[in-house]
Amino acid sequence: xxxxxxxxxxxxxxxxxxxxxxxxxxxxxxxxxxxxxxxxxxxxxxxxxxxxxxxxxxxxxxxxxxxxxxxxxxxxxxxxxxxxxxxxxxxxxxxxxxxxxxxxxxxxxxxxxxxxxxxxxxxxxxxxxxxxxxxxxxxxxxxxxxxxxxxxxxxxxxxxxxxxxxxxxxxxxx
Amino acid sequence: xxxxxxxxxxxxxxxxxxxxxxxxxxxxxxxxxxxxxxxxxxxxxxxxxxxxxxxxxxxxxxxxxxxxxxxxxxxxxxxxxxxxxxxxxxxxxxxxxxxxxxxxxxxxxxxxxxxxxxxxxxxxxxxxxxxxxxxxxxxxxxxxxxxxxxxxxxxxxxxxxxxxxxxxxxxxxx
Numbered sequence: 001x002x003x004x005x006x007x008x009x010x011x012x013x014x015x016x017x018x019x020x021x022x023x024x025x026x027x028x029x030x031x032x033x034x035x036x037x038x039x040x041x042x043x044x045x046x047x048x049x050x051x052x053x054x055x056x057x058x059x060x061x062x063x064x065x066x067x068x069x070x071x072x073x074x075x076x077x078x079x080x081x082x083x084x085x086x087x088x089x090x091x092x093x094x095x096x097x098x099x100x101x102x103x104x105x106x107x108x109x110x111x112x113x114x115x116x117x118x119x120x121x122x123x124x125x126x127x128x129x130x131x132x133x134x135x136x137x138x139x140x141x142x143x144x145x146x147x148x149x150x151x152x153x154x155x156x157x158x159x160x161x162x163x164x165x166x167x168x169x170x171x172x173x174x
Numbered sequence: 175x176x177x178x179x180x181x182x183x184x185x186x187x188x189x190x191x192x193x194x195x196x197x198x199x200x201x202x203x204x205x206x207x208x209x210x211x212x213x214x215x216x217x218x219x220x221x222x223x224x225x226x227x228x229x230x231x232x233x234x235x236x237x238x239x240x241x242x243x244x245x246x247x248x249x250x251x252x253x254x255x256x257x258x259x260x261x262x263x264x265x266x267x268x269x270x271x272x273x274x275x276x277x278x279x280x281x282x283x284x285x286x287x288x289x290x291x292x293x294x295x296x297x298x299x300x301x302x303x304x305x306x307x308x309x310x311x312x313x314x315x316x317x318x319x320x321x322x323x324x325x326x327x328x329x330x331x332x333x334x335x336x337x338x339x340x341x342x343x344x345x346x347x348x
Contacts, residue, residue, distance in 0.1 A: 017192055021307035028304035051305055087336055087343040092325050118341050128325055129336040130202035131225055133195035136313035139306075143314060151266050151302055162261055162303035167292050169261040 001099075003031045003145060004060075004074065005138065006107040008067050008117070010038035015110055021135045022108060023048035023061065029142035030150035033060030037067035038110075056155025071105070071120055079103040080122040084137045085113070088124030095144050098123065106141060108134040175273075177205045177319060178234075178248065179312060180281040182241050182291070184212035189284055195309045196282060197222035197235065203316035204324035207234030211241035212284075230329025245279070245294055253277040254296040258311045259287070262298030269318050272297065280315060282308040 005026040010019045019036065026034040027048070036045065040063055052059045064070050071081055080101040091098070098104070107117060118124055127137040142150060163170040179200040184193045193210065200208040201222070210219065214237055226233045238244050245255055254275040265272075272278070281291060292298055301311040316324060337344040 014191075017188075018195070021192070021309060024304075024306040025310045028302045028306040029310070055304055085343075087339055087345075089338050089340060090325065092322065118343075121341075124339070124341060126336070126338055128202045128327070129338060130198075130229055130329070132198040132202040133309050133313075135195060135307050135309040136199045136203070139310035139313050140317060143317070148266065151264065153302070155304070162300070164263050164300055164303060165261055165298070166263060167295075167298060169259075169292075171261075 001101070001145065002103045003142065004079070004105045005031050005034040006067060006070055006105055007034060007036045008038065008107055008109045008113060010036050010041060011110070012039045012041055016041065016044050018110070018135060020044055020047055022138060024051060025135055025139050027052055027059040029139055030146045030153050031059070031142060033062065035062045035064055035070050037064055037070060040065065054159050056158030058156060067114070071107070074105040077103070079105045081120060082106045082123045082125055083117050083121035084108050084127060084134065084141060085118070085124050086126050086129055086131060088126040090129070091125050091127055091141065091144055094123060094125055098125070098145060104145070106138070108138050110134070175275070175319065176277045177316065178253070178279045179205050179208040180241060180244055180279055181208060181210045182212065182281055182283045182287060184210050184215060185284065186213045186215055190215065190218050192284070192309060194218055194221055196312060198225055199309055199313050201226055201233040203313055204320045204327050205233070205316060207236065209236045209238055209244050211238055211244060214239065228333050230332030232330060241288070245281070248279040251277070253279045255294060256280045256297045256299055257291050257295035258282050258301060258308065258315060259292070259298050260300050260303055260305060262300040264303070265299050265301055265315065265318055268297060268299055272299070272319060278319070280312070282312050284308065
């Protein structure tokens, strides 16, 4: 399955770290790429790209100011739009339908999400009905979609790799 | 099972939002409380407390400058220390042992984690061996510990509650 993440409404400075975490989570949990919408943030995008170059890919990082254009482009290519929101249907009730999609673009918001997206979405999905974090919601969503197998994902072209240890750190260069 | 979260090395301003998300995730995914170590950040702690008052609990929010004191106190009370780190053993290999613990304090770091914690920890656990986010790592950890049942958790004394919808938002006051 192909899964891209659409990060809505990025704001310079204020969202720098959260949006970086969204990109890293999208990559680490098996996503194919992330598209940042909102403010253009060169440093933030570079920091995600740097991780991907160092730790492997493939993982695409894109920017498009206008989120609606992204949604329309992906829908034309046969992607289903999943919008993660605490107001949506519980993922545990929709996971079977979601897994039938072959291509998903999953939109995650910040604090102000345009109301149109609720109507444009093929699925509005909640990861608990509690306020928490788009970073956590994205991780759980990808984990459910990939059935936990993403935890063992191998990345191509990695310059370094961790050998898990009971204590301490072990990193090998490839 | 009792699970508390220890947020290591909070820094004013820089960590404000990430640490807030850690607190909200700790609560939303079934944790019993969070202890913030590092800088004292009244506003950040208040914002987590406010969510808990509004959306229900019980959920404890505590502060202690010295993280080591927290670990010692919890260990004395029979808690096992789990440290989430990309260098640790994969959660999928350790989940059976982790579920045998009756009380867990799970430590999550920011960018600079004191090396002593690797030795003090009963388990150093990785959620993928890739760099991503302590927010995502915590969510996946709690989800594995609680076997996904935390997604249906009911919160006591909530002033409002969401009724999941296919589209739009529905919130009821209790």
